[in-house]
Structures are given as structure tokens and as C-alpha cells.
Amino acid sequence: MWRSLRRLLTSAEGGVAALEFALVAPVLVILYLGTIEVSLALMANRKLSLSAAATAELTSYSETIDAATVANIFAASSAMLEPFDAMSLTQRVTAIIVDDDGTPRVDWSVGAGIEGLVAGSPVAVPANLMIANEGLVMAEAWLDYTSPLAFAMPGLRQFSDRHFIYPRVNDRVLWETPS
Numbered sequence: 001m002w003r004s005l006r007r008l009l010t011s012a013e014g015g016v017a018a019l020e021f022a023l024v025a026p027v028l029v030i031l032y033l034g035t036i037e038v039s040l041a042l043m044a045n046r047k048l049s050l051s052a053a054a055t056a057e058l059t060s061y062s063e064t065i066d067a068a069t070v071a072n073i074f075a076a077s078s079a080m081l082e083p084f085d086a087m088s089l090t091q092r093v094t095a096i097i098v099d100d101d102g103t104p105r106v107d108w109s110v111g112a113g114i115e116g117l118v119a120g121s122p123v124a125v126p127a128n129l130m131i132a133n134e135g136l137v138m139a140e141a142w143l144d145y146t147s148p149l150a151f152a153m154p155g156l157r158q159f160s161d162r163h164f165i166y167p168r169v170n171d172r173v174l175w176e177t178p179s
Contacts, residue, residue, distance in 0.1 A: 033149055036149065040148065041145060041147065044084050044143065044145050044159060045145075045161075047081050048089075048141050048159050051078065051091075051141055052077070052141040053139070053163045054077045055093055055139035055141065056093070056164065056165040058076065059073060059093050059095075059137045060167045060168045060173065061169060062169065062173050063170050063173070064173070064176040065173055065174070070093060071112075074091050074093075084145070088144035089113070089141065089143050090111070090112065090141070090142040091113065091139070091142075092111035092114050092139070093111075093137065094107075094108070094109040094110075094137070095109070095135060095172060095173045095175070096125060096136040096138055097134075098131060098132055098136070100133065101132075103122055104124075104125040104136070105121065105122055105123065106118060106121050106123055107119065107174075107175070114142075125138070125164065129164055134166070134171055135167050135170075135171050136164055137164070137167060137173060138162065138164050140160070140163075141160065142158055142159070144158050
């Protein structure tokens with residue numbers, strides 16, 4: 001009886017492929033979904049970087065700028081996040097002046113979803129960008145990202161980016177106050 005049972009178990013191969021598939025398929029599905037999630041997160045982070053760069057670039061082409069123009073720049077840069085939800089986007093653009101001592105200070109700052117920096121306060125700038133009596137434009141952006149699949153990356157992630165650029169028209173971008 002044991003020999004016949006052993007012969008039956010060792011010779012029966014009809015369900016081996018189905019069993020192998022049942023063991024391997026969940027692992028492959030998990031890898032596939034994880035790849036999708038990581039790709040979406042990288043795309044959202046890259047779009048945020050492009051949005052911050054566009055904010056700095058558009059601001060740098062102005063001799064003077066006002067609140068309406070900054071609002072339009074913020075709207076344009078948030079549109080760059082499509083197909084991701086821009087409702088959680090927070091942005092700030094800051095004009096920086098490096099004084100005679102080589103200390104970068106805020107000239108003016110405006111934010112969307114966040115307060116602007118205080119005028120005259122020092123700000124951290126990479127050393128290779130600091131030139132005395134020159135201006136800089138700094139654009140910052142933050143995006144709260146929740147994965148649509150919430151599988152490999154459950155919960156909320158906050159992506160951020162900071163972009164510096166020299167003004168294109170003058171040595172600084174001036175804030176235009178309404179008269």
C-alpha cells in the first residue's frame with residue numbers, strides 16, 4: 001500500500017505547473033505594482049522640480065513684479081503638475097540680495113499656501129552663488145504626495161524642491177508696490 005501511494009505521489013505531475021504559478025504569481029504582481037508606484041512618485045517629484053524651476057525662471061525675467069504677476073506665475077507652475085493633484089502644492093518665491101559682507105538677505109518674498117520670508121532676514125544660499133551686491137531669485141515648492149495605489153508607499157510623502165537663478169534683466173527683481 002505504501003509503495004502504490006508513493007508511486008502515485010511521485011508520478012503525479014498534473015498540478016505542478018498550477019502550484020508553481022500560484023506561488024510565483026503573487027510575487028510578480030507585487031513587483032509590478034511596486035514598480036508602478038515608484039515610477040509615479042518619481043514622476044511627481046520631477047514635475048515638482050520643474051515647477052519650482054519654472055517659478056524661478058519666470059520671476060527672473062521681470063524688472064519689477066507685483067502680486068498679480070506672482071499669482072499668475074504660481075498658477076502656471078501649478079498647472080505643470082498635471083496629472084497630479086496640485087491642491088496640496090505650496091509655493092514661495094523670494095528675491096535675495098547679497099550684501100557687501102557677503103550675507104544673503106531677503107529683499108521680498110511671496111508665498112502661496114505659506115507665508116513669505118521676512119524682508120531683511122538672512123537666508124541660506126549655496127556659497128558658489130553668492131556674489132556681493134547681486135540679486136538672486138529663489139523658488140521653493142512642496143507637494144504632499146499620496147500614492148494612488150498606496151501599496152509600496154503607504155501614507156503621505158512630502159516632496160520639496162528649491163531652485164536658485166540669477167535675474168535675467170537687471171541685477172535684481174524689484175517688488176512693485178501699488179501707488
